[in-house]
Amino acid sequence: MHQRPTAVVFMLLLGVGTACSQPPAPPVPVAPATAQSDAAPVYGAVRPSADGIGKTYQGREISAVMGWQGAAWLEREAREREERGSLLLQELALEPGMDVADVGAGTGYYARRIAPRVAPGGTVYAVDVQPQMVAMLTQAAARTGLANLKPVQASVTDPGLAPESVDVALMVDVYHELEYPHEVLDALVRALRPGGRLVFVEYRAEDDAVPIKPLHKMSEAQIRREAALHALEWTRTAETLPWQHVVVFRKR
Template sequence: MGWQGAAWLEREEREREERGSLLLKELALRPGLDVADVGAGTGYHARRIAPRVAPAGRVYAVDVQPQMVAMLARLAAQPGLENIVPVQASASDPGLAPASVDLALMVDVYHELEYPHEVLGALVRALRPGGRLVFVEYRAEDDRVPIKPLHKMSEAQIRREAALHPLDWERTADTLPWQHVVIFRKR
């Protein structure tokens, strides 16, 4: 999504439609975790994750679009969100240091990547041993999901692409109305 769609990311009905609060439960967040919100956009999820990993944990809010990074930095400039670190990524590199995060999250992002294999490889390197990589994508298997097919991914497709990296599938949660949450752990 281009930065021009930022208002859609911040829409009032997003929680009702996508149930991001359920996603937060699936992530098993706790104080001290370092999290990368990859393709963070406006920082919608980063702002909800930050208080749950504070005070010692950081949230790296990663985006490839400078306009989105500037927007998320502005929206995160409020008390209680000092642990959000905006990160300018490139199309092939999320810009995270090796072994710097415990959890990397991509919400409706992976299907948009220009260089998915390279980005996934960089994310695996950024994970600490045993770290988790979480894909949240609109379910291609479900015709009732009101999203264009090019913005959907099947669980099988996600698992095939992740299998090319040192990741083990841990579980898939279908607790969200339209998206699956596919969780992998770094070997």
Template sequence: MLNQVSLARKINDHNQEKKTENTRYHFGQSSPDGIGKFYMGREISHVMGHLAAGWLERPEREQEERVSLLVEALNLKVGDKVADIGAGTGYIARQIAVLIGPEGIVYGVDVQPEMVKLLTDNMKQYHITNVKGILGKIDDPNLPINSIDLAIMVDVYHEFSHPYEMIRSICKSLKPGGRLVFVEYRLEDPSVPIKRLHKMSELQVLKEASPHPLEWVETIHTLPRQHIIIFKRVR
């Protein structure tokens, strides 16, 4: 009887979650770069597929985006556990891995198996042993609970098909006081040469973080094209 009651509760919880999801998101006419799914007034963009992985490793990326400045701004410590959500080929994970040393670990999460393989192959090529590729789901990064010092999303959050569920899951993986970092191309700056749906304003990021147990810490504007928006888990 207890098992039947537990099963009934799980079914009810699932049905309630689906009902809430149906009211959380709205669907409409898609733009050329969007999927026609809207969250908090923002259309979600298409995902950059693994066939475009070479763009992540382009030689001019450091000059255009100053990724080294981004990694420096994170104030990481030796031994930190970091989650790179939407890690792609591991371009940023490699730099983080050096800073946190062999005592630390980077979980390189991606929802595309091809990207996880590229990341793993790149780590072998660069002889980096403290980066672990993780195949995530569209609503869950598959990270250990209460274990992450810092989770970072670089130019990927705007592509999440289930942004609410994904951030909820990431928050569960953070240690109390752990930090969550959004790095997005600045929508406020028309000179940034990126398609509109692949940019986000600081205000929109703050808005979409608001349902979660997150407290805004600071926004860093040192990068030429992106803002670094940092939150911490508060409960």
């Protein structure tokens, strides 16, 4: 789910690249939208940084997000070389019959690749908060003939998934942009089936060589600290990708 007119929230999308040997720079972030109800008193406020929204959670400023106008950057030719998404798909160990939520799916870069892996019998729910992205996802599903790719319109606080409806919920470079991370994680935990997996993929804040702005990175420790506030149990962290870590939790 990319959070698009908000911070995408959800979802969601990718970190913006800068610095040495950078990938192409994505478009300017869009401003966050307003949630339908007041958030729980877990958020703070600071003067907004150049890449943030001035809202804090668990000691970090929430980053701004990239709008739907950045769709082409999500589909850039260099993405596989830079991120090795094929390795991520291997790490997910998906099987036919699994139901997967790609939260902050954007253009469906990963959802389109997941759909064949869970067929037959499985569905990939491509969740995004931006209506424009959802429209692109709908077009992509029709164009590719992927009948098991189902676009889902999310809100800034709710991914729009039914309780116990998915085996895996995946967020690729999305979580750090969620305007309401606590509420979204609560909703994702509810959406997971017993023992289901929640997978965070984030640019490594521990590695200064990763050419991404600091606010668009997250450390493993920060991810685990925030996930610990929910009914989630850390199972492993994979460091097989060039720039990102894959932090995996199971629903308790």
